[in-house]
Amino acid sequence: MSLDKIIVPLDVPTQEEAIALVEKLPQVTFWKVGLELFVSCGPEILTFLKAQQKRIFLDLKFHDIPNTVAGACRSASRYGVDLITVHATAGKTALKAAQKAAEEGANEAGYPTPKLIAITLLTSLNSRDLAFDLKVPLELPEYTLNMALLAQESGLAGAVCSPLEVSQLRQTCGNEFLFVCPGVRPAWSERGDQQRTFTPAQALKAGADYLVIGRPITASDDPTTALQRIVEEIS
Numbered sequence: 001m002s003l004d005k006i007i008v009p010l011d012v013p014t015q016e017e018a019i020a021l022v023e024k025l026p027q028v029t030f031w032k033v034g035l036e037l038f039v040s041c042g043p044e045i046l047t048f049l050k051a052q053q054k055r056i057f058l059d060l061k062f063h064d065i066p067n068t069v070a071g072a073c074r075s076a077s078r079y080g081v082d083l084i085t086v087h088a089t090a091g092k093t094a095l096k097a098a099q100k101a102a103e104e105g106a107n108e109a110g111y112p113t114p115k116l117i118a119i120t121l122l123t124s125l126n127s128r129d130l131a132f133d134l135k136v137p138l139e140l141p142e143y144t145l146n147m148a149l150l151a152q153e154s155g156l157a158g159a160v161c162s163p164l165e166v167s168q169l170r171q172t173c174g175n176e177f178l179f180v181c182p183g184v185r186p187a188w189s190e191r192g193d194q195q196r197t198f199t200p201a202q203a204l205k206a207g208a209d210y211l212v213i214g215r216p217i218t219a220s221d222d223p224t225t226a227l228q229r230i231v232e233e234i235s
């Protein structure tokens with residue numbers, strides 16, 4: 001049960017390393033394919049994961065004009081993936097077009113429509129980055145709430161947010177809206193480039209549907225034990 005809440009990113013440079021990781025952690029049912037792996041080996045990795053009956057989070061964070069985002073979502077939906085990311089800042093027209101195209105692509109290929117989830121604000125950014133570098137004149141919680149609401153109003157299934165904000169976003173967006181949280185760090189692991197973090201137990205308590213946990217597991221000398229330790233902490 002707890003294991004079903006964990007999505008592990010395949011943030012490795014080659015297909016061989018990705019397959020080795022999937023084989024090393026057979027208990028993981030939900031894998032994330034991101035930019036590094038997809039740029040390196042393309043959709044073949046999705047075919048491999050489907051053949052292993054794994055669920056797939058395709059995290060390519062589409063961000064472009066509506067026609068281009070829609071085309072990418074249509075193509076991605078033909079692979080039978082379960083989750084797809086789009087940046088909320090692509091705007092309402094792009095998000096609506098993406099949702100429609102995902103439904104069409106999945107339908108053409110005979111798959112259920114994947115859940116489109118919008119990036120609210122990358123978990124590697126903090127309040128200072130938002131105010132001084134991105135020059136956004138809003139407090140961070142208000143900004144992420146606006147982005148989640150934009151996704152919801154555009155017909156998307158959910159959003160990606162930091163576990164620090166999920167409780168507040170959940171209160172406004174309701175229980176049907178899906179919240180996927182990266183920026184999850186067990187107390188014993190390095191934070192790395194993640195700025196807005198909670199432990200796995202805190203993130204679930206705050207209302208996350210899924211936790212994306214990468215390096216604490218995949219960069220560990222013993223990924224099996226690291227995963228087991230996380231599962232025990234949240235069980």
Ligand SMILES: O=c1ccn([C@@H]2O[C@H](COP(=O)(O)O)[C@@H](O)[C@H]2O)c(=O)[nH]1
Pocket residue numbers: 009011032034059119121122123124160182183184192194212213214215216
């Ligand atoms: O805001 C975001 C959106 C996506 N990610 C992705 O999640 C994983 C996190 O990996 P860790 O090793 O646990 O830091 C990674 O693939 C990111 O691309 C995110 O971190 N934040």
